[in-house]
Amino acid sequence: MAILSFITGYIIPFILVLSLLVFVHEMGHYLVGRWCGIRSTAFSVGFGPELLGFTDRRGTRWKISAIPLGGYVKFFGDEDAASLPDASGLQGMTEEEKAQTLAGAKLWKRAATVAAGPIANFILAIAIFAVLFSVYGKVVADPVVAEVQPDSAALAAGVEPGDRLVALDGSRIRTFDDVRRYVSVRPETPIVVTVERNGQDIDLPMIPKRTEITDQFGNKVELGLIGIVTNEERGNFRVESFTPLQAVAEGVTETGHIITGTFRYIGNLVTGRMKADQLGGPVRVAQASGQMATLGFAAVIQLAAVLSVSIGLLNLMPVPVLDGGHLVFYAIEAVRGRPLGAGAQEMAFRIGLAMVLSLMVFATFNDISNLIG
Template identity: 70%
Template sequence: MEFLTSIWGLLTGYILPFLIVLTIVVFFHELGHYLVGRWCGIRAQAFSVGFGAELIGFNDRHGTRWKICAIPLGGYVKFLGDENAASVPDADAVSRMSDAERAQSFPGASLWRRAATVAAGPVANFILAIAIFAVFFSLNGRMIADPVVAEVRPESAAAAAGLLPGDRFVSIDGEAMRTFEDVRRYVAPRPGVPMDLTIERDGQMIDVELTPVRTEIEDEFGNKMEVGQIGVVTNRDSGDFRVEHYTPVEAVGEGAKESWFIVARTFGYIKNIIVGREKADQLGGPIRVAQVSGQMATLGWVALIQLAAVLSVSIGLLNLMPVPMLDGGHLVFYAIEAVLGRPLGDATMEWAFRIGLTAVVSLMLFATWNDVSMLIG
């Protein structure tokens, strides 16, 4: 009985929230491919959420098979003329098509139609994220605080630089700081990176240089991470905590900014890994996503849907990587085709897809290793 209880807790606490979040993100990604492909006159043969054996499905009036499959770790749209879910052209099948069928196939479509169809998946992910953030900002607003220091921690970078309570952040490295959250977001991903601050003190502008200290912090769920900190805090009196409300149009703008912050933070993290300022142990795979999904589910559906927005941006970025098998790799092929005036040869494409598959599998194995190390660490 205790074993069954544990299995039920795992299913409802982690697996179900993970599948809900992933299905939302995958569905909209593939819907982007499908809708733009249809708009471009390309016939879709299958729209699948998941891989492997079909669990349930139906055919629509356009001849597309909509289905849910057994392995819920992705999805695909198979267009006419595709050999597989990765949209590798089926040269033999295309050669046997009539002119009318070839005109409706993916390989037979013009270059711009193929590029638009491929790019539509990641674009749909970004649109989904912006829409989710915009809805929440429109309904709930955002809690903000002025970028004013209430306390300087002893022996911190801020204390060493001479910051005092009452100082107001104006800019960091030339970037304006409108809220205290702007300061935290700028400093956190830059441990060990010197930065130039402009602060306002008693009506005077003062330039200060300091370097955030790498600090290990722990969130409410016990997850540990390393961030940059300078040792300042605010409070309700100094920061004038308040809820900022937005019109629907303003909320869309804020949603776009929030999505761009995730993009910039991701590229910043990758850059820090390359230059040796960050470890790659924060790269997570399905296990970590499932864990975080379960944690967010304990905070309610609002937190879980917001996680879907964050994951949607991440999936969009991942698919734009210039790796064969991914959307970004296809776009690179189309750019080369535009320059050469012809597609790459079949042999070249085959080797490129093999290399891409190896890269994707290697990344998944590395991320899974990080996940396992986190669980047993």
């Protein structure tokens, strides 16, 4: 019974969410590639042995494979699913056939085809947020201080109940979400909080404290806090409604916040302000999918939007075997006037694969450590 509950509560939501994101990502590659005249021989959701599939009239094999941790589009002339060109095969092709391969297409067509995957993930996230905001609106709270916690950065800086936060490091804010989003990724980083008090703006320098909190599911998360309680946390908030066009604009803004927050997190990892054990892998994603499933369909879809942005950003990393690595190769080709040699590309792909596998192992180790910790 426990195993069945684990499968239905965690594994199935995880597979459904990840499969949707992979399908959209690979469909971006496929559609733009097809538009550019590049043939595809396989479209797979998942890796490994094929579970089921069919071949369409264009010769593309559409399939679902056994390992649901990714997917790929294999283009005509590719040696493998990572789009490494088949050098020997290309030599025996006619010019017309070469033009239908990814390696033989014009540079801009190759770049567009490769970039289309991550872009599709960003578009999906914007669309999901737009639909959610259109249907449910957005819960917001004004950044008015209801209480200042003892022994906090806010108390030390002189924040008082009734103050309204109006700017962070000179940038104007509108809701408490703006405050939370800005402060959480800046632990132990000096910031200037501008508050409005008695009709006057007052600048209050402070340093958010690195704090470990436990969410409603028992997960421990480390972030920066300044120690204020708002009316939102006392149940006083409002729901903003949006027209469809406004919802799309808000979806773009929300997606942008996730992107900038991700880069800030990576910067904190590099500078040591955040611990690397916050980096999660497939186990943590499965856990999060199951937890969100208990909150309802809207929560699962919102998680899908966040993960879609993450997948798009991950694939844009300048690492061979990822889309970003291909784009780097194309940039080098544009500068040199000719592509890198087959041997150099193959070596780079092997190094890139080792890097990706190492990252997956590290993230999975973190996941398991958090589960048994």
